[in-house]
Amino acid sequence: MRDPGFFARANPLFLPYLMRDIPREAARLGIPFGPPQPDPVVVDYAAMRAAEDQPHIHRITRLGIAAEEAGQGLAFATEVSRLIWGGAANWPADEHLAPACARAGLSLETLETKTLADPGRYDAVIADNQEALQAAGHWGVPTFVLDGEPFFGQDRLPALMAALQAKGVRRRGDGPVTRDFLVGCWQLARWELHKNHALHALPHGETARGQLIHTADGRMSTMLQHADWAGARADSAPDWGNFLAWSGSWTLENAGADQYLCHDITMASLPGRVGERQRRRATKLGPDSFVFETPARTGRKNAVYVNRLTWARAG
Numbered sequence: 001m002r003d004p005g006f007f008a009r010a011n012p013l014f015l016p017y018l019m020r021d022i023p024r025e026a027a028r029l030g031i032p033f034g035p036p037q038p039d040p041v042v043v044d045y046a047a048m049r050a051a052e053d054q055p056h057i058h059r060i061t062r063l064g065i066a067a068e069e070a071g072q073g074l075a076f077a078t079e080v081s082r083l084i085w086g087g088a089a090n091w092p093a094d095e096h097l098a099p100a101c102a103r104a105g106l107s108l109e110t111l112e113t114k115t116l117a118d119p120g121r122y123d124a125v126i127a128d129n130q131e132a133l134q135a136a137g138h139w140g141v142p143t144f145v146l147d148g149e150p151f152f153g154q155d156r157l158p159a160l161m162a163a164l165q166a167k168g169v170r171r172r173g174d175g176p177v178t179r180d181f182l183v184g185c186w187q188l189a190r191w192e193l194h195k196n197h198a199l200h201a202l203p204h205g206e207t208a209r210g211q212l213i214h215t216a217d218g219r220m221s222t223m224l225q226h227a228d229w230a231g232a233r234a235d236s237a238p239d240w241g242n243f244l245a246w247s248g249s250w251t252l253e254n255a256g257a258d259q260y261l262c263h264d265i266t267m268a269s270l271p272g273r274v275g276e277r278q279r280r281r282a283t284k285l286g287p288d289s290f291v292f293e294t295p296a297r298t299g300r301k302n303a304v305y306v307n308r309l310t311w312a313r314a315g
Contacts, residue, residue, distance in 0.1 A: 002130060004050040007043060032296050032304035034087015034196060056092055062115040062122040067106055075104035079197075086197030086304065099199045177259040177282045177290060179252050186212040186311040188224065189289065194306045203307070204242070212311055214250055220263055221247035245269040253279070261292050288313035 026033035042051040067076035079100040083091050101108040115122050136145045144151045144160050151160040188210025193201045205227030213221045226242035246268040253260040261282040268274050280292035294307040
């Protein structure tokens with residue numbers, strides 16, 4: 001905790017307003033949100049002061065430094081932030097952190113081994129970062145520095161993006177998803193179901209198969225096959241939940257900086273899908289891969305579920 005007395009000096013209305021504003025802003029942006037369980041910073045609210053013992057924030061920041069040194073700092077921050085602020089209960093447990101690290105291309109065990117072997121070195125890096133933040137001309141987080149110019153807060157991200165674009169920097173994946181990019185045949189690389197931003201299940205198994213075809217004149221067909229489908233007995237009744245197929249037409253919608261892949265279904269293996277429009281946010285991962293995400297849905301106990309399907313260009 002960089003400033004243990006922060007809460008004691010803050011206006012008493014600060015925390016109540018913050019807890020009202022955060023879920024409101026998350027809802028506006030369509031981001032699943034739940035209060036952290038537990039809070040990364042342990043606070044003695046009777047004294048309005050950060051506690052001396054800080055097991056969570058010290059651990060997670062050291063892991064973050066190790067992830068950055070492994071070249072996956074942003075991926076780690078993305079996955080762990082979603083875990084903490086997505087409402088996952090007992091997020092510090094290895095059963096949650098390990099999958100989050102894996103999604104970032106990292107091993108929690110490897111990171112933990114490094115940080116536990118020399119915690120002082122990682123604390124020194126954090127202290128150096130604090131000094132660099134002050135030298136850049138700011139004191140808070142998140143602060144971004146571009147060529148010596150600080151940009152503080154999420155409300156300044158558009159200004160930072162504009163400055164980056166003025167310098168010729170392009171979005172990840174070499175640009176947005178376009179119609180020309182989506183035309184062709186795609187193979188399913190992975191289908192994940194996320195619950196409160198943590199990997200919850202692989203709906204069709206580790207070796208699920210799928211094919212997605214978009215034609216230039218706007219026709220589409222999609223098939224998703226469970227890993228066990230081919231091994232089912234020929235004389236048994238098929239489980240159509242293990243083989244999903246639909247076809248119809250497709251379009252691409254632009255909404256600000258986001259692109260949405262829309263499938264208008266005219267034929268489907270499940271009758272309830274006929275006549276349905278599926279609108280999925282699509283993100284380009286590289287020249288031959290993209291991911292689309294289903295809209296967040298709320299289930300029992302306010303758990304938030306999102307399906308993420310990653311596709312790779314066939315051939």
